[in-house]
Amino acid sequence: MRTRLLINIARSLLMARWKQTLVAAIGVTFSITMFITLLSFMSGLNDLLDGLILNRTPHVKLYNDITPKINQPINQLGNKNEHNFIGSIKADASRQSIYNSNAIISAIEKDPRVLGLSRKLTAQVFFNDGTIDITASIFGIDPMQETKLYHFDEYVTSGNSADLNKVNNGIILGKGLAEKLLVDIGDAVQITTSKGNIFQLKVVGTFQSGIKDFDNVQSYASINTVQKILSVPSDYITSIQVKLKDINQAPAVAKEYQQLYETDAEDIQTANSQFETGSSIRTLISYSVGITLLIVAGFGIYNILNMMIFEKMDSIAILKATGFSGRDVKNIFIYIAISIGIFGGLMGLLFGFGLSALIDQIPFNTASLPTIQTYPINYNPKFYMVGIVFSFITTYFAGWFPARKASKIDPVVIIRGK
Amino acid sequence: MEKILEAKNINKFFHDPVRIHVIQDLSFSINKGEFVSLTGKSGCGKSTLLYVLSTMDTDYEGTLLIDGEEMPKKNEGFLAKIRNEKIGFVFQFHYLINEFNVLENVMMPGLKLAKYSKAEVEHRAMERLKILGIADLALKKANHISGGEKQRVAIARALINDPHIIMGDEPTGNLDKKNSDLVFDIFKQLAEEFNQTLLIVTHDPSFAERTHRIIKMEDGKIIS
Numbered sequence: 008m009r010t011r012l013l014i015n016i017a018r019s020l021l022m023a024r025w026k027q028t029l030v031a032a033i034g035v036t037f038s039i040t041m042f043i044t045l046l047s048f049m050s051g052l053n054d055l056l057d058g059l060i061l062n063r064t065p066h067v068k069l070y071n072d073i074t075p076k077i078n079q080p081i082n083q084l085g086n087k088n089e090h091n092f093i094g095s096i097k098a099d100a101s102r103q104s105i106y107n108s109n110a111i112i113s114a115i116e117k118d119p120r121v122l123g124l125s126r127k128l129t130a131q132v133f134f135n136d137g138t139i140d141i142t143a144s145i146f147g148i149d150p151m152q153e154t155k156l157y158h159f160d161e162y163v164t165s166g167n168s169a170d171l172n173k174v175n176n177g178i179i180l181g182k183g184l185a186e187k188l189l190v191d192i193g194d195a196v197q198i199t200t201s202k203g204n205i206f207q208l209k210v211v212g213t214f215q216s217g218i219k220d221f222d223n224v225q226s227y228a229s230i231n232t233v234q235k236i237l238s239v240p241s242d243y244i245t246s247i248q249v250k251l252k253d254i255n256q257a258p259a260v261a262k263e264y265q266q267l268y269e270t271d272a273e274d275i276q277t278a279n280s281q282f283e284t285g286s287s288i289r290t291l292i293s294y295s296v297g298i299t300l301l302i303v304a305g306f307g308i309y310n311i312l313n314m315m316i317f318e319k320m321d322s323i324a325i326l327k328a329t330g331f332s333g334r335d336v337k338n339i340f341i342y343i344a345i346s347i348g349i350f351g352g353l354m355g356l357l358f359g360f361g362l363s364a365l366i367d368q369i370p371f372n373t374a375s376l377p378t379i380q381t382y383p384i385n386y387n388p389k390f391y392m393v394g395i396v397f398s399f400i401t402t403y404f405a406g407w408f409p410a411r412k413a414s415k416i417d418p419v420v421i422i423r424g425k
Numbered sequence: 426m427e428k429i430l431e432a433k434n435i436n437k438f439f440h441d442p443v444r445i446h447v448i449q450d451l452s453f454s455i456n457k458g459e460f461v462s463l464t465g466k467s468g469c470g471k472s473t474l475l476y477v478l479s480t481m482d483t484d485y486e487g488t489l490l491i492d493g494e495e496m497p498k499k500n501e502g503f504l505a506k507i508r509n510e511k512i513g514f515v516f517q518f519h520y521l522i523n524e525f526n527v528l529e530n531v532m533m534p535g536l537k538l539a540k541y542s543k544a545e546v547e548h549r550a551m552e553r554l555k556i557l558g559i560a561d562l563a564l565k566k567a568n569h570i571s572g573g574e575k576q577r578v579a580i581a582r583a584l585i586n587d588p589h590i591i592m593g594d595e596p597t598g599n600l601d602k603k604n605s606d607l608v609f610d611i612f613k614q615l616a617e618e619f620n621q622t623l624l625i626v627t628h629d630p631s632f633a634e635r636t637h638r639i640i641k642m643e644d645g646k647i648i649s
Contacts, residue, residue, distance in 0.1 A: 009539055020524060324520065329582070330505050332501060419482050422518075422520070
């Protein structure tokens with residue numbers, strides 16, 4: 008009853024100065040609109056850039072690294088107080104393949120934390136183009152798994168990734184590499200392995216990863232084809248790439264697998280730490296710009312309420328004389344501020360959604376990102392929640408100070424002053 | 426006789442710019458149904474005394490009892506409630522809220538008291554407007570009526586919660602002769618027909634003469 012009376016009074020005061028109120032609300036609307044748009048756009052961009060690397064990177068990679076022997080014979084001489092500068096036993100050309108890979112794969116597939124895994128092996132080869140040899144690597148992959156886990160399909164701009172399995176000795180070249188070799192789908196390329204063997208491969212497609220340097224030196228073939236090129240048995244693979252259900256578990260899982268399967272294991276966080284840093288800084292910038300806008304809007308509300316209090320001094324005095332307490336008066340002005348905030352904030356969410364949807368339609372074509380047609384936008388509901396909560400909080404504080412001032416008005420001073 | 430208002434040894438000082446003893450050890454009481462006027466020259470402290478008695482000014486020494494209850498000096502919320510329930514105010518200026526119509530202005534303290542439902546408060550407000558002869562203005566905006574009418578609306582607002590006492594600070598000060606007489610007649614009618622207690626500050630001798638009792642002040646003291 009009393010709250011309703013106070014809200015009623017607040018509404019009448021608002022309506023009496025509806026133009027000023029509208030200006031204040033527009034300030035909030037503008038800042039929330041920009042806040043939502045900025046965050047959606049920034050975060051869309053973040054996802055895009057992260058996706059460039061992170062989507063294609065395994066969460067945990069098992070492989071055998073080339074390292075020199077840790078226990079050099081000279082270390083075993085005894086005197087621990089002396090430091091030796093001699094490393095005599097070099098890293099040997101021991102197998103880079105993973106021991107007992109089939110057993111490891113079937114064990115990892117049973118791990119409930121794992122979303123899926125793919126096998127991979129790499130061959131360093133020369134593409135023979137007339138008199139020139141171009142150094143490049145061929146990755147042996149399972150195209151089905153690779154597409155399922157790492158969106159391989161999206162980067163194959165011409166041809167079909169499934170053809171790797173169908174066409175004997177098929178290969179998908181990086182776009183830059185294909186251009187250098189002047190070949191297209193259906194053409195044959197000749198390669199020489201590091202051991203001197205010569206093979207003929209048939210081009211079934213080209214891919215564009217978004218990172219040009221990769222496209223110049225990489226190509227994909229089926230695992231069998233690469234095993235044939237390297238003349239190795241069918242269980243020879245150089246890495247097992249695991250994708251987890253929860254990316255944050257990667258460091259722990261990597262450590263565990265390293266001990267369990269006696270291979271090297273690298274997690275995505277260690278391999279790509281720079282991306283996370285970039286993302287979080289971009290997010291931080293968008294938040295600070297958004298909050299700055301809101302604070303400016305808050306000052307607008309503060310000014311308008313202050314003006315309103317000066318104009319309504321008489322009304323406040325009589326309300327207090329006839330029995331409204333300081334708290335009642337304070338609440339009236341806080342209701343005014345909050346209703347400006349909520350109205351302006353909701354409009355801001357609406358306009359913010361509209362503006363981001365508009366940006367989402369703007370064409371954005373770049374050679375390095377074949378799958379992207381328009382500017383990326385992330386419609387995360389979290390931004391909308393944060394936006395409305397922020398608008399509520401800023402307007403509350405913007406209203407609180409003038410409201411406190413109004414509550415402290417001494418009716419005697421006003422009434423006797425007349 | 427029932428004492429509605431009692432002041433015991435009230436002292437008040439103004440500190441700025443120099444310390445002035447405005448009200449000097451003043452004691453008196455007002456009984457139920459009395460129509461009292463408080464007069465004196467400008468600056469004698471009569472308005473200051475009224476605001477002390479109204480509970481709006483708490484910066485004084487001494488004891489103030491309204492309806493036998495001692496008024497605390499610190500509890501702002503409690504004093505607001507007392508003013509709402511037990512005191513009606515009529516000032517020189519009407520202090521109507523322009524955003525509301527006449528009826529809503531009258532209802533405001535009643536809705537704040539929340540003793541009756543909204544419909545009842547509305548009914549009571551209409552009754553009071555009828556007594557004051559301005560029922561036909563009920564739905565007009567407060568800034569669309571004349572000065573004399575505004576003052577009558579202010580009186581209706583003062584009456585809405587059946588206060589123990591109505592306090593007026595020069596309620597006829599801004600009105601012409603005709604409207605002054607009208608307002609005086611209303612006060613007199615309230616005192617005589619409805620046994621309403623009134624304490625009116627005025628410097629108009631002709632107004633004061635016609636009340637039941639005159640309290641005359643000079644230099645912070647009651648002289649008669």
